Amino acid sequence: MGYISTEDYIKQPIVQGGEPEILLSGRGALKLILSTYKSTDRTPKSEVIVSEICKILALNRYGKGAEAIKRDLDSMDIDQTINWVCTVWDKHINSSDIINLFGQL
Secondary structure (H helix, E strand, C coil): CCCCCHHHEEEEECCCCCCEEEEECHHHHHHHHHHHHHCCCCCHHHHHHHHHHHHHHHHCCCCCCHHHHHHHHHHCCHHHHHHHHHHHHHHHCCHHHHHHHHCCC
16 A cells, blocks of 8 residues: 555564564554545445544544544545644554554454
8 A cells, every 4th residue: 555654664572572573553554544434445434433533633632523523534635634644643643542443444
């Protein structure tokens, strides 16, 4: 997938004491979720997860409510969405929240 870059991977053990493996980071997972959401074969689960992401952002002082954030996301194309992820990641999103949501896909 062209939207996932080397910065979206981390190297760490999967199990405690194990060998480090290359894993998708929380930001990479968010990009993957939003890419699925923006695609033509959108799944009902991606709709739910994006709504949850919007709630997390609203709770983390993004500056808008969850519904307004979702409307903004819906108005963006995929390139704008990926750029948006890069701008909000450090300030408003917790990696573990996204990884937990990714597990629901």
